[in-house]
Amino acid sequence: MKNLLKLEELAEMVAAALVFSYLPYAWWWLPSLFLLPDLSMLGYLAGPRVGAICYNLAHHKALALTVGLAGWLLAQPLLLLAGTVLLFHSAFDRLLGYGLKYSTTFHDTHLGRMDKTAAIS
DSSP, rough: HHHHHHHHEEEHHHHHHHHHHHHOOTTTTHHHHGGGGGGGGGGGOHHHHHHHHHHHHHHHHHHHHHHHHHHHHTTHHHHOOOHHHHHHHHHHHTTTOOBBBBSOOOOEEETTOOTTTTTTT
């Protein structure tokens, strides 16, 4: 089952990359913006509850799809770019085993507790 979920995340990354390929931006924009959603981890400076809220908001796929859809419906390529980057990044994180966070600690996720082997198991 775990491999099936990883395959699903990989498919979402490919889909996001395909959407990106139709946008009026050079390819270097995707890797340049890739880590931008991780700035949400700065919320952990205010504590684990605020950190989890900030992180989960920036890594929630519903937000990515909503922003991307709004960009498409409003013909706003910048919004579509933001949604695409958010989706690509979130799928990549989940592929590596980094899930949405609980407010207990950064290491408690909806995919289980993260440890040093989370990314390779």
